[in-house]
Amino acid sequence: MSGPAQDRFDRLRLIRSPNVGPVAYRQLIARFGSAGQALSAIPDLAARGGARAFRGADERAVAAEWQAVERLGGRHIFLGDADYPALLEEAGAAPPVLMAMGALPLDGRPLVAMVGARNASAAACRFARQLAQDVGARGGVTVSGLARGIDTAAHMGSLSTGTVAAIGCGLDVFFPPENAALQERIAAEGLLLTEHPPGTEPLARHFPARNRIIAWMAQGTVVVEAAPRSGSLLTARLAGEEGREVMAVPGFPLDPRAQGCNALIRDGATLVQSAEDIFESVGRIGGGLFRQPRATYAGPPPADLVEAERRQITGLLSMAPVVVDEIIRLSGASAGAVQTALLELEIAGRLQRHAGGRVSLLD
Known part of the structure; x- marks a missing residue:
C-alpha cells in the first residue's frame, strides 16, 4: 500500500489510536502534516505528557475494520474529503471519520435536523412526517437519528426527497430492530452515517455523540415533542452552541411530551408551524442558507516547549x-x-x- 491509499489507512490508524480524540486528531495533522508523521511522533508526545508507554492502534484491527466496511458496501469519509458534511466539518469536535452507506449528494441543499420523543403521540408523528415531506418539496434534506417515534416519522416523510440517518451503532447493526427495513432503505436511497466500526452495539453512551452529528451537520434543528431533560433537548442545545438555529413545535401545556418544546420556545427558539417557518429561520444564518466551512485543520502552529x-x-x-x-x-x-x-x-x-x-x- 502506498500513496493516497496508505495515507487514508494511516488516518484511520491515527483515529483508532488510544487518547486521540477529535481535537487531538486535528492538532496532530496540523502539527505534523500527515497521519503517518503523526503516528511516528505520538509515542514521544505521550512520553512528554507523562505516559510510561504508548501503543498505537493495531494495524490488523484497522485493516479488518476497513475490509468490514467495504464488505457492507460502505466507505470511510474523513475530515477534508469532498463528501464530508460541510457544516459538520466546521465544528471543532466533529468526528474525524464517518462510515457511510448511500450516495445522497448534500452540496447546495439546506439540511434540517428533526428530532423528538420516542413515545410521540400519533398527531405529532403525523405532523413530523408531513413537515419532513414539505421540507423535501422545497429542496431540503431531513437529518434525524432513526429512533422510534418522531425520528422514524421524519425519515418516512423525506425518503423520496432526501433523508440522512445518523446512528449510534455499526452500519451492520439494526436499532431499533423494527426499523431494519427503513435503515436498509435509507442506506440505498438516502445516506446512513455513523462514527462507530461495524459490529458496534447501540450502547447508551453512543447516543449523545450521535446527537452532535445530527445537530452540527444541519443549518437548524426542529424539535417535535420532547420531555424535559430528553435527548432531543440535548440535540437542540448542541445545535445552539454551534450557532445553528433552534426551532420547536408548540404543544398542549398539560402533555409532558410538549413541555420540552414549549420551554425551548419560551427561551427563544423559533416557533414552527410549517416548513415555511423553518426556511425563514435557517435563512437568517450567515445571511443565507449556506455557510462555507472553515479550514479543515485550523490548529495552532507547531510550537516546541521548554x-x-x-x-x-x-x-x-x-x-x-x-x-x-x-x-x-x-x-x-x-x-x-x-x-x-x-x-x-x-x-x-x-x-x-x-x-x-x-x-x-x-x-
Whole structure:
C-alpha cells in the first residue's frame, strides 16, 4: 500500500489510536502534516505528557475494520474529503471519520435536523412526517437519528426527497430492530452515517455523540415533542452552541411530551408551524442558507516547549474544567505552546476535553 491509499489507512490508524480524540486528531495533522508523521511522533508526545508507554492502534484491527466496511458496501469519509458534511466539518469536535452507506449528494441543499420523543403521540408523528415531506418539496434534506417515534416519522416523510440517518451503532447493526427495513432503505436511497466500526452495539453512551452529528451537520434543528431533560433537548442545545438555529413545535401545556418544546420556545427558539417557518429561520444564518466551512485543520502552529513552560502550563490545570484561553492568558505562553502541552497530556491519557473549549486533568 502506498500513496493516497496508505495515507487514508494511516488516518484511520491515527483515529483508532488510544487518547486521540477529535481535537487531538486535528492538532496532530496540523502539527505534523500527515497521519503517518503523526503516528511516528505520538509515542514521544505521550512520553512528554507523562505516559510510561504508548501503543498505537493495531494495524490488523484497522485493516479488518476497513475490509468490514467495504464488505457492507460502505466507505470511510474523513475530515477534508469532498463528501464530508460541510457544516459538520466546521465544528471543532466533529468526528474525524464517518462510515457511510448511500450516495445522497448534500452540496447546495439546506439540511434540517428533526428530532423528538420516542413515545410521540400519533398527531405529532403525523405532523413530523408531513413537515419532513414539505421540507423535501422545497429542496431540503431531513437529518434525524432513526429512533422510534418522531425520528422514524421524519425519515418516512423525506425518503423520496432526501433523508440522512445518523446512528449510534455499526452500519451492520439494526436499532431499533423494527426499523431494519427503513435503515436498509435509507442506506440505498438516502445516506446512513455513523462514527462507530461495524459490529458496534447501540450502547447508551453512543447516543449523545450521535446527537452532535445530527445537530452540527444541519443549518437548524426542529424539535417535535420532547420531555424535559430528553435527548432531543440535548440535540437542540448542541445545535445552539454551534450557532445553528433552534426551532420547536408548540404543544398542549398539560402533555409532558410538549413541555420540552414549549420551554425551548419560551427561551427563544423559533416557533414552527410549517416548513415555511423553518426556511425563514435557517435563512437568517450567515445571511443565507449556506455557510462555507472553515479550514479543515485550523490548529495552532507547531510550537516546541521548554520544560519550564510545560511545568507552568501543567501547574495551572486541575480536575476542575477551565477554558483553554484562560490557560493561555495566565501562563503568558503562546497559543501554540499551550496547545502542544495540552496535546501531550491528552495523548498520555491525563487530560479530558469538555464542551465549550474547556479542559481538566484526569489525575
